[in-house]
Amino acid sequence: MFTGKKNRIVVLLVALVTLGIAASQPPDGGHENLKVLPKNITHETLDSIMNTYNTALGVKCAFCHAPQKDNPQRMDYASDDKPEKEITRNMMRMTIDINKKYFKFKKDDPGVPPVTCVTCHHGEAFPEAK
Ligand code: HEC
Ligand code: HEC
Numbered sequence: 001m002f003t004g005k006k007n008r009i010v011v012l013l014v015a016l017v018t019l020g021i022a023a024s025q026p027p028d029g030g031h032e033n034l035k036v037l038p039k040n041i042t043h044e045t046l047d048s049i050m051n052t053y054n055t056a057l058g059v060k061c062a063f064c065h066a067p068q069k070d071n072p073q074r075m076d077y078a079s080d081d082k083p084e085k086e087i088t089r090n091m092m093r094m095t096i097d098i099n100k101k102y103f104k105f106k107k108d109d110p111g112v113p114p115v116t117c118v119t120c121h122h123g124e125a126f127p128e129a130k
Contacts, residue, residue, distance in 0.1 A: 030043065031046065031078070032078040033078040033079075033080065035089055036089050036092045036093060037049070037092075052116075052117065052118075053088070053117060055118070055123070056116070056117035056118040056121045056123065057117065057121050057123070057124065057125045058121075058123040058124055058125060059125050061075060061077075062075065063082075063084055063125065064082055064084040064085045064088055065077050065079070065082060065085065066079045066081035066082045091117065095113075095115055095116065095117065098115045099113040099114060099115055103115065
């Protein structure tokens with residue numbers, strides 16, 4: 001079956017999210033506080049990954065990100081003030097581990113990793129309540 005370009009991009013991004021690695025992309029810089037994702041990730045790839053989190057959990061960016069102290073209308077994406085951000089880092093590490101350890105999914109494997117955020121969350125921030 002024909003897979004559209006958009007689908008293939010989504011598949012690639014899901015793999016990047018899950019494995020926490022970037023394809024050979026030029027360093028972009030500008031991201032100050034990345035502990036799981038690669039530090040040289042491009043803005044475009046980072047944005048797409050963040051959008052998959054919004055969709056997987058059914059939330060907006062502000063669910064994990066704190067506002068700027070001097071201008072609460074704007075977000076401070078590098079800040080770790082919201083505990084949801086650190087919880088998410090652990091979720092990312094867990095998802096990477098599950099795929100590597102129990103599904104033997106390697107970073108060069110084609111296709112979508114078996115387990116992603118949406119596998120458990122299904123559009124809910126609190127999947128245990130369902
Ligand atoms: C479910 C939680 C979650 C959601 C929702 C989320 N993010 Fe993030 N975001 C994170 C985490 C965790 C990191 C840090 C990743 C790391 O340490 O590698 C991050 C990092 C970032 C960074 C890099 C900041 C820096 O300089 O270090 C930006 C920019 C960002 N997010 C933007 C967004 C935008 C825009 C949205 C909405 C479209 C969004 N995020 C939604 C969890 C989230
Ligand atoms: C194996 C299943 C599973 C996977 C995969 C998973 N999660 Fe979770 N996640 C859960 C469960 C269950 C909870 C609720 C935990 C609790 O009640 O303490 C949770 C809680 C969370 C929370 C905290 C919500 C809150 O405020 O209490 C965030 C944020 C989150 N997950 C983000 C993510 C992101 C982002 C991913 C993908 C990188 C992900 N999760 C992958 C099962 C999963």
